[in-house]
Amino acid sequence: RKEVEQDPGPFNVPEGATVAFNCTYSNSASQSFFWYRQDCRKEPKLLMSVYSSGNEDGRFTAQLNRASQYISLLIRDSKLSDSATYLCVVSQSGGYQKVTFGTGTKLQVIP
Amino acid sequence: DAGVTQSPTHLIKTRGQHVTLRCSPISGHKSVSWYQQVLGQGPQFIFQYYEKEERGRGNFPDRFSARQFPNYSSELNVNALLLGDSALYLCASSLLTGPYEQYFGPGTRLTVT
Numbered sequence: 409r410k411e412v413e414q415d416p417g418p419f420n421v422p423e424g425a426t427v428a429f430n431c432t433y434s435n436s437a438s439q440s441f442f443w444y445r446q447d448c449r450k451e452p453k454l455l456m457s458v459y460s461s462g463n464e465d466g467r468f469t470a471q472l473n474r475a476s477q478y479i480s481l482l483i484r485d486s487k488l489s490d491s492a493t494y495l496c497v498v499s500q501s502g503g504y505q506k507v508t509f510g511t512g513t514k515l516q517v518i519p
Numbered sequence: 520d521a522g523v524t525q526s527p528t529h530l531i532k533t534r535g536q537h538v539t540l541r542c543s544p545i546s547g548h549k550s551v552s553w554y555q556q557v558l559g560q561g562p563q564f565i566f567q568y569y570e571k572e573e574r575g576r577g578n579f580p581d582r583f584s585a586r587q588f589p590n591y592s593s594e595l596n597v598n599a600l601l602l603g604d605s606a607l608y609l610c611a612s613s614l615l616t617g618p619y620e621q622y623f624g625p626g627t628r629l630t631v632t
Binding site for chain 2: 453505507509
């Protein structure tokens with residue numbers, strides 16, 4: 409089983425739709441979680457950190473479910489500019505850092 | 520403020536050669552991480568350095584090595600290049616070591632022929 413798994417998509421959604429992505433992780437010792445977005449042939453950019461209590465930033469909401477070992481990202485009112493690949497990131501520390509990226513979920517917002 | 524910078528942007532090498540990639544973190548950031556990204560995959564963690572010390576290592580062979588300098592810039596070295604080393608190499612900086620948000624540079628695209 410992969411350490412971090414994401415549905416590669418693509419998710420093709422119309423403008424204005426709500427879309428949700430999940431990401432599962434295998435190591436229960438994982439401590440920190442993030443969502444990044446990556447545009448084609450560009451570097452990843454931090455979208456948001458994921459906190460145990462959940463967090464929201466405008467149209468974006470991230471949730472963490474430790475019991476089931478997954479994180480989620482919800483995008484409301486999708487814009488054309490949201491088209492990108494969304495990468496989930498799981499991090500463990502405790503003296504020696506290990507960071508694992510998922511393979512990403514591709515989102516295409518259609519006019 | 521300048522973001523993370525990397526050099527060179529593109530590089531073509533032949534099998535068996537050695538390559539050095541360079542990274543300057545965001546001003547004030549003390550931690551640098553290196554990632555390899557092949558097409559269609561997420562970035563794979565290679566190393567993390569903080570205050571010139573290795574603080575994390577991914578599953579890469581000993582042909583890969585790195586170091587961090589007193590000004591927090593970093594180099595990634597790859598020896599005995601293989602065709603499979605062709606990838607985008609990304610550098611990310613963060614304020615401290617540990618599970619902090621990381622900010623990526625534009626990457627160095629390495630092609631091994």
